[in-house]
Amino acid sequence: MPYSRAGEPARRGEEHIVAEPKDGGNAWQEVRVSLGPDAEVTGKLSFVTATRIEGKLKGEVRASGLLIVGPQAIVHATVEAANLVVLGELRGQVQGAGRVEICAGGRLYGDVESKCLVVQEGAMFEGQSRMGERRPDLARTELTT
Template identity: 35%
Template sequence: MALFTKEPEKNPKIQPTTAPHASSTSPAPAISTSPVAPRANGPAASEGRAYLDRGSKIIGKISFEGPARIDGEVDGEINAKDSLMIGESAVVTAQIRAASVSIAGKVSGDVVAAQRIEIRPSAKVSGNITAPVLSVQEGAQFEGHCSMQPEGIREDRKVTVFPKEERVAQAAGGLKQA
């Protein structure tokens, strides 16, 4: 069976058909793997984009060289050198690193972007986010910590953590002096 080749099968199986109906439904493909016409809401493979459609699930580490869109499920780690779009139907439980990330679905895990992160109204994000530019649209849900400094600056900072007793004493001393 020729699933992923461009050549037709030598002995194609003929399926019996019933009377044609004007309104027929056809299931959407799980993963776009060949150059096909673009879908209304998905990218075309001919544009050099990766696309993980609804009903697809990946467990593990996935990397993208060019722009990518995810509408399925991913559990693990995602690395993208270009832009990454998490669609409304996507459920992602992963650490994400990309140039830019646009989130419209559900994401659990830390998200790091070199350029920007956009959280759309339908998004539910649970985890820490890091990007120099952040856009959170009205209606979006975000739970976690946010850092909007470039990674190089963040690494140079020195953080001093005091033991709990010292913090309590300092807080009490500050109140007495005020």
């Protein structure tokens, strides 16, 4: 399901999940963890529930659920997430995601490995994309003469 910023009209025939709270409420009711805009974190983070990042983060992030990089976020990390929504800036590799969506205004600089990649109009993606099922590592065969 596509994501959009508050106030953006949905395209005809598309349903959008709004990425900003409506009427002071939480539009992301499934989000249980949030790093606010004043947060600066460095290290390895692991989440088992939907998470939203609004601050600065450097390191590694693993999320077994939805990971949202908010519009104010600046993330420099290797990311492994079940699903990823980029509204702010993400620099680093994205691995093993089921769905990666870069929304209008979002910026992703790095390589992406996912089953599905969506780059909305007005979004920026600079890197390589590998889509489909994750292939098991192939053993290297050395040639001997």
